[in-house]
Amino acid sequence: MSTSTQYDAETAPPSTALHPVRWVRDNLFSSWWNSMLTVVVALAVVGALYGVLNFAFSPERQWNSVTSNIRLYATFAYPETDYWRVWASLGIVVVLASLSVAAWAGRPEVAVSKLIRGVAFAGAAVLLVFVLAPLSGGVRVTGLLIGFALMALAFVAWRTVPAGKQVPLLAVVAALLALALAALWVLPSFIEPMVIALSTTIPLTIQFAIGIAAYFYGMWLGPRVGLQRFRSILVGLWLLSVPLIYLVVLRAPAWDWDTVTSEDFPIWVAFAVGGSLLLRVIADEERKTLGRLVAVALVLFAIVAWTPLVATWPWLPLFKVRIPLLVLALWAMAAPSFGGSAESRRSTILSWIGIATLMAFFLAAATSGSGLVIQTNFIGGLLLTLLLSIVSLLLAFPLGVLLALGRTSTLPIFRVVSTAYIEVVRGVPLITILFFGALFLPLFLPEEIRVDSVIRALIAISLFGAAYLAENVRGGLQAIPKGQYEAAKAMGLNTVQMTMLIVLPQALRAVIPALVGQAIAIFKDTSLVFIIGLTEILAVAQKVVPGQPSFVGSQRENLLFVAFVYWIFTFTFSRASQRLERKLGVGER
Amino acid sequence: MMKRLLVLLAVLALVAAACGGESETDDTTEPTETTAAATETTAATGGGDVGQAGEGGTLAAVQARGTLICGVNNGVPGFGFVDDTGTFSGFDVDYCRAIAAAVLGDSEAVEFRVVEAADRGTVIQTGEVDVLIRNTTYTQSRDAQWGGDFGVTTFYDGQGFMGLQSAGVTADSGPEVWDGAVVCTIQGTTSELNATNLAQVSGVTIDLVTYADADGYMNALQSGQCDIATTDKSQLASRKATASPAEFSEDLIIPGFTFSKEPLGPVYQANDSQWGDVVNWTVFATLIAEEKGITSATLADYLSSNPDDTEAARLFGAAEDQLQGDMGLDPLAFANVITQVGSYAEIYERNLGPDTPFNLPRGLNELWSNGGLLYPPPAR
Structure with missing residues (x-):
């Protein structure tokens, strides 16, 4: 039995769409009372819009303070000669995003009627703006013509396109992006001063082309490697992309080959070879108990390695030793349970070698200096805002899920620790945690350790976000009926399987709106990092641009611009999450 | 049973590593937070900020x-x-x-x-x-x-104030024009303290309003929410010079009176x-x-x-x-x-x-x- 989405004309339900005039009459002017409400609210909206437009289009506004500082908004003081690194990072994200769209979304469709409505609304908005804004005659007429043209387009389309027709959503998105790109190519010759140079237009066009190519490559590749496998590979690549972009592409490590050959390489060899041998020994059915004892001992040792007890030992106080040691200990813990058969043993060892190699590479990159001739603290502007929010989300989400599971765990030790953590962190404002990171951390740290302020901010925001995400996830966990747990147990699933396969997928699905809300909150919270001297996009508008001699007093224009940028991101994000909710059927089951 | 315990231990270790190791021992010579803080530098080395003043100064x-x-x-x-x-x-x-x-x-x-x-x-x-x-x-x-x-x-800077000629402030005005006025300045600066002191010493009552930055008091001056703005004279002069529109800029005046030393x-x-x-x-x-x-x-x-x-x-x-x-x-x-x-x-x-x-x-x-x-x- 298949549930077809194709209806033939006879069985299709009659269209419930109303004629626009009829819709207006039924919904806005159905009674004298409703009509009055409509008029009053419309007047209030027009009044508010009039005020905003009067401000925005006043000849006193220094909008060129925004247009001539686009570079500061994008990356702050990132050196121009290394700008290709920014484009390369964006390229990585674009490719991964396109592949992900291919892997998860496939070929989504959108109703033409919805697009027509969008065009009509856009036309109405343009008309409203150009009627209300204080503009000169010529500009106003041009704007009104554009508005009328959009309305006319919508009308013609509404008359000609059959109801219920669907078009591919991605084609629409691509067309809109292409339109925006075309505007970038054409507009600079009309707007003075020339602010959008070819140096941005060409890379953006290339990114667009790469994105489309990657999508089709993903559509071709996906079925060939198997969709499930393709998706897991993509998740891995996404996780890998964060340290790659942060440590290698943007920071441009200045490899000190002496250190690499005398420290990094021997450490890598020792961990890869020694770790493999260790895993080979303990990942054995015969020596299960011994293996676990060794693993526990290794965990304890790895934890002790972080304490000052071993500060005088050779090698051990190095981060590039401590971190792989901890990970090896965790691998060793898992090895006796998962490394039974010869094949699974091999995969345990191979995955360890892979992880050890990646860790060695990234830790070597992290501990080397930056090769950039950089004027200030790494990056800033929108790039910093995005980096902080994405990385904090990636770190905070798993931690939040773990905390939520810990808080609902039946083991008191996890419950108490998780609850204490969540309540303490939620009881403190983010700004306090950031201040702690900025002002106190350097005083407590030993002389030779200096923590970059970007990292301080990342840690603070992640730890803060995790506590909130944990509570959201806990809400979802509590929404799972007891029967689900019992059914899972009855199927013979163990606790880990039950959690991973039955409970979490349902719990997370149930709290998508709350999670998205939290993600948006974290995105906006990143603006607080200005207090530790990082110049993210809000600080550029609030302080940097008004600090330029030629644009003194231009703060309001810049703040309005940044508000708009924030809105674009959060609105896109919330729209995407609505699609996700519809796809997963939240609220319908 | 043993297996489950071990998995849980592994998770615990992860959590401990991620949240800064609440359970670890304290250093005897450093403040108690050192261990937690040191753990937080896991990724910290990314900054590459080593090499501060050592023995050589x-x-x-x-x-x-x-x-x-x-x-x-x-x-x-x-x-x-x-x-x-x-x-x-x-x-x-x-x-x-x-x-x-x-x-x-x-x-x-x-x-x-x-x-x-x-x-x-x-x-x-x-x-x-x-x-x-x-x-x-x-x-x-x-x-x-x-x-x-x-x-x-x-x-060498010094604190002065800026008012509007249309409100009766002249080049020779002193603290007497502050009486009953809304005086605006930037919060958390010495200017705030100096303004309070001046008002006390000269026996005038003022309504002190602070803003986060200079744009704040400039907008307030323009919209009439402030009568007087006070901070370092160099800043006042630069703000007057760059204020728009021109009529507003010309209406602004910085009297010669200086009441603080700001080296x-x-x-x-x-x-x-x-x-x-x-x-x-x-x-x-x-x-x-x-x-x-x-x-x-x-x-x-x-x-x-x-x-x-x-x-x-x-x-x-x-x-x-x-x-x-x-x-x-x-x-x-x-x-x-x-x-x-x-x-x-x-x-x-x-x-x-x-x-x-x-x-x-x-x-x-x-x-x-x-x-x-x-x-x-x-x-x-």
């Missing part, structure tokens, strides 16, 4: 690092700001570049750290910056509490006299150059055409008996300062002079010979 650390880390402001027009290409500029920033030119021979070898007003004490104490040049008034409390030393003053200058870590000498003589070199009428373009000519000026020859490395070597610097250190950054006059003109929107008169920031306060010690 700040000078050795800077020379070893190859860059000067200078704490600056990123939003004070004329003093420390970032232009649209992302380059730090301004009067204070030029002194960062001057120190880099003296120590490293390259005025571009500076890494700028944006420092917020509240963090200034910490960055000095921890040595996060080599020198802080960020509109910082030299006061007793800061000298005593920040764990830093103040260098020679580069800019602004560099700050560096305490008890490092070698580094203090380097910072201060960099400033003195720019002043001495102005005294002699030397500019970045004319230094070489001056030295060749004035062989009798042994002071200039020593200071700018043209003579054998130069003293820069004793300071741990290259003989040409101060010559680099002048050729790469310029004399005091050049730095002032470039950032605050008539060709800038501010056009600040030199006032107290004239050489002593012109009736100002700038009085460099002799280079001999």
Whole structure:
């Protein structure tokens, strides 16, 4: 039995769409009372819009303070000669995003009627703006013509396109992006001063082309490697992309080959070879108990390695030793349970070698200096805002899920620790945690350790976000009926399987709106990092641009611009999450 | 049972590592937070911020690092700001570049750290910056509490106030026009304190309103929410010069009355006299150059055409008996300062002079010979 989405004309339900005039009459002017409400609210909206437009289009506004500082908004003081690194990072994200769209979304469709409505609304908005804004005659007429043209387009389309027709959503998105790109190519010759140079237009066009190519490559590749496998590979690549972009592409490590050959390489060899041998020994059915004892001992040792007890030992106080040691200990813990058969043993060892190699590479990159001739603290502007929010989300989400599971765990030790953590962190404002990171951390740290302020901010925001995400996830966990747990147990699933396969997928699905809300909150919270001297996009508008001699007093224009940028991101994000909710059927089951 | 316990232990270890190791033992010599903090540096090494002042002092650390880390402001027009290409500029920033030119021979070898007003004490104490040049008034409390030393003053400022001519403020107005007025200033600055003191001393009642930045009080003045704005005169002058529209700018007036001393200058870590000498003589070199009428373009000519000026020859490395070597610097250190950054006059003109929107008169920031306060010690 298949549930077809194709209806033939006879069985299709009659269209419930109303004629626009009829819709207006039924919904806005159905009674004298409703009509009055409509008029009053419309007047209030027009009044508010009039005020905003009067401000925005006043000849006193220094909008060129925004247009001539686009570079500061994008990356702050990132050196121009290394700008290709920014484009390369964006390229990585674009490719991964396109592949992900291919892997998860496939070929989504959108109703033409919805697009027509969008065009009509856009036309109405343009008309409203150009009627209300204080503009000169010529500009106003041009704007009104554009508005009328959009309305006319919508009308013609509404008359000609059959109801219920669907078009591919991605084609629409691509067309809109292409339109925006075309505007970038054409507009600079009309707007003075020339602010959008070819140096941005060409890379953006290339990114667009790469994105489309990657999508089709993903559509071709996906079925060939198997969709499930393709998706897991993509998740891995996404996780890998964060340290790659942060440590290698943007920071441009200045490899000190002496250190690499005398420290990094021997450490890598020792961990890869020694770790493999260790895993080979303990990942054995015969020596299960011994293996676990060794693993526990290794965990304890790895934890002790972080304490000052071993500060005088050779090698051990190095981060590039401590971190792989901890990970090896965790691998060793898992090895006796998962490394039974010869094949699974091999995969345990191979995955360890892979992880050890990646860790060695990234830790070597992290501990080397930056090769950039950089004027200030790494990056800033929108790039910093995005980096902080994405990385904090990636770190905070798993931690939040773990905390939520810990808080609902039946083991008191996890419950108490998780609850204490969540309540303490939620009881403190983010700004306090950031201040702690900025002002106190350097005083407590030993002389030779200096923590970059970007990292301080990342840690603070992640730890803060995790506590909130944990509570959201806990809400979802509590929404799972007891029967689900019992059914899972009855199927013979163990606790880990039950959690991973039955409970979490349902719990997370149930709290998508709350999670998205939290993600948006974290995105906006990143603006607080200005207090530790990082110049993210809000600080550029609030302080940097008004600090330029030629644009003194231009703060309001810049703040309005940044508000708009924030809105674009959060609105896109919330729209995407609505699609996700519809796809997963939240609220319908 | 054993298996489940182990998996849980693994998770615990992960959690412990991720949240900063609450369960770990404390160091005996460090404050209790050290362990947690040290754990948090897991990824921290990403900053690569090693190599602060060790035994050799700040000078050795800077020379070893190859860059000067200078704490600056990123939003004070004329003093420390970032232009649209992302380059730090301004009067204070030029002194960062001057120190880099003296120590490293390259005025571009500076890494700028944006420092917020509240963090200034910490960055000095921890040595996060080599020198802080960020509109910082030299006061007793800061000298005593920040764990830093103040260098020679580069800019003498003083607090004044700005009002509207249409509201009856004239060039000769004093605190009497404050009576019953809404006085606006920037929060957390010495200006706030000075304004309260002045009101008390002169027996006027004011309604003090503070804003986060200068744009705040300018907008409030324009919309009539403030009657008087008070802060350092250099800032008031630059705001008046750049206010729009023109009628508003012309209506603004800054009376001659000054009621505080604001000597602004560099700050560096305490008890490092070698580094203090380097910072201060960099400033003195720019002043001495102005005294002699030397500019970045004319230094070489001056030295060749004035062989009798042994002071200039020593200071700018043209003579054998130069003293820069004793300071741990290259003989040409101060010559680099002048050729790469310029004399005091050049730095002032470039950032605050008539060709800038501010056009600040030199006032107290004239050489002593012109009736100002700038009085460099002799280079001999």
